[in-house]
Amino acid sequence: MTIRTRDLDPNFWREVAAEMEGEAISRCFACGTCTAGCPVREIESRYNPRRIIRMVLLGMREEVLNSDFIWLCSTCYTCYDRCPQGVRLTDVMTALKNIAVREGHVHPSFREQARLVLAHGRLYEVEDFDNRKREKMGLPPVRKAIEEVREVVDDPRAGGGGGGMRYAPFLGCTIPVRGQNYEIAARAVAGRLGIEFVDLEPFSCCGYPVKSTSAESALGMAARNLAVAAGEGLDICTLCSACTGVLTEAARELERHPEALERVNERLKEVDREYRPGVRVRHFSRVLYEDVGLEAIREGVIRDLGTLRFSVHYGCHYLRPREIYDGFDDPETPRTLDELVEAAGATAVDYEGKLDCCGGALLGVEEEVALRMAKAKLDHVTANEVDGLITICPFCTVMYEDNQRKIEQAFEVEYGLPVLYYPQLLGLAYGIGPKELGFRLNKVRPKALL
Known part of the structure; x- marks a missing residue:
């Protein structure tokens, strides 16, 4: 790409900084931490957070606002939490999209x-x-x-x-x-x-x-x-x-x-x-962890789930950005959901890509990218032959359960992985019947579990 100085807007970064959530952009020193940890970048090379920031700082206003790549941010907040300079990159992306909308560019x-x-x-x-x-x-x-x-x-x-x-x-x-x-x-x-x-x-x-x-x-x-x-x-x-x-x-x-x-x-x-x-x-889940407490949760268990193994999907917004959650758990090495699973009597199983985004925010923007992101996690989880995946967010479940069959057909794979909401698992441990826990609405029937 040829960059002509006459086409640059030197005040573009200030315009972004003036937006409600686009501050601190000038502190970026292009270390690449954002791009290295971006789950969308792993799947789609068009999306490069560091490159977008450099384009903004250079004043490439029209190229940025007219692009499709600013809409590929999944708002997972990984870059936001990891940036050594405190650049709130997720909010910068929101600011860019807001400016683009005001100028008539809406995905x-x-x-x-x-x-x-x-x-x-x-x-x-x-x-x-x-x-x-x-x-x-x-x-x-x-x-x-x-x-x-x-x-x-x-x-x-x-x-x-x-x-x-x-x-x-x-x-x-x-x-x-x-x-x-x-x-x-x-x-x-x-x-x-x-x-x-x-x-x-x-x-x-x-x-x-x-x-x-x-x-x-x-x-x-x-x-x-x-x-x-x-x-x-x-x-x-x-x-x-x-x-x-x-x-x-x-x-x-x-x-x-x-x-x-x-x-x-x-x-x-x-x-x-x-x-x-x-x-x-x-x-x-935080109410259960803090208000009720793990010990009280264990005391209510009447059904032995000791033979069952589950992997946990934390998702993006449960713990990120960390600054808004007052130190509740660590978004880089989270444990609260694993401990809740174990308090119910089951075994929590770690896996590669545990912190990765489900891709749900991109489903209407780039469906293939979203499905490939979900597929990556389904691959990692099923490799451990667990009994199911535990989620605490409805749209993460849409990606991993509702779209599981679509992913299987598109990529010629087979999972058959049950996806349970954590309250469903805890309810089973408490002896509550499957009907009273809504299992008839689960898309992938956990027959062996029930």
Whole structure:
């Protein structure tokens, strides 16, 4: 590529730095740590984080904003956590995408995600049929919050824009429609352990799907959900790791930056809400690990799972970026989920590529790349002949279970690997029946396990 100085914009890096989440870019000294650890780069050579940063610093504005490679970031936060200079590269990528959207460059996948969120308040429309089905499963109805969501989200198509163990369960987009077995099992286990779930109907999408098109809209959506919980005096318990990351990061941002809080509350006035910082956001697995504790979990086990071996998928947003999780576990050498599996009486088995991303964020951008990323982990996990893969995030499960058959057909391989949500495993250890844990909804039937 020939670079002409007359085509460069020397202020481009400052424009990126001025974005809500694009700061610290000038500290990059091109060591390559980001590229070396990037799971997308391992699969797709077009995506090179170090190269993108250099292009920004050189002022190659048009080349960057018109490119397709800025949309390939899976937001796994590996580069964010490992950068020796503290460059928040995942946020830099978000800033680049936000700028691109304002100038009319929107990847079709993210345009469609924003359209769905604006149309339904979630990625998936929850119709009366879905609520009737949920009722038959013993699950509460999901209320639509479409008008409120529209007030706090910019439309990229326009080109710019408590205490104790008592929690409000936050279901997000995927669980009500595609992860009901996760919800069923989590509610069953929570009941056994004395965790009270108080359902708040006005919850909607966390904001993650629109963050790539407008970080400000994502912050507004997250703040609206936080305000719903704050209004009831409740902390939030999430089941989705991406929701956990977005809501935790938003709560931290609004607590530390009064100007952001003021800006968001101005927008929330349109829906008669206001957020006052103080809501804690915690993943259900963290609630189990910290609030309940490993010893108490062991005490409830009545079924011996000692012959079963499982590998654990931590995913990206459960522990990264580490700065928002106050030292809970180590994202480079995590142990909490392994210890939870062992507390249920099963054996946790390590494997190559344990920290790798599932590829879910790229499914609508580059399906082949996403499937190849998921395949790499399925290869590593099945090599150890384990009884199943344990997940704690609905979209990771979409990649490893829902798409398992597609991967088998595309790459002429065969896995037959059961994928269980951790609450399903713990529920079995507690003697809860498979039906009460939603196993009939698992795509790969764990017949031997049951």
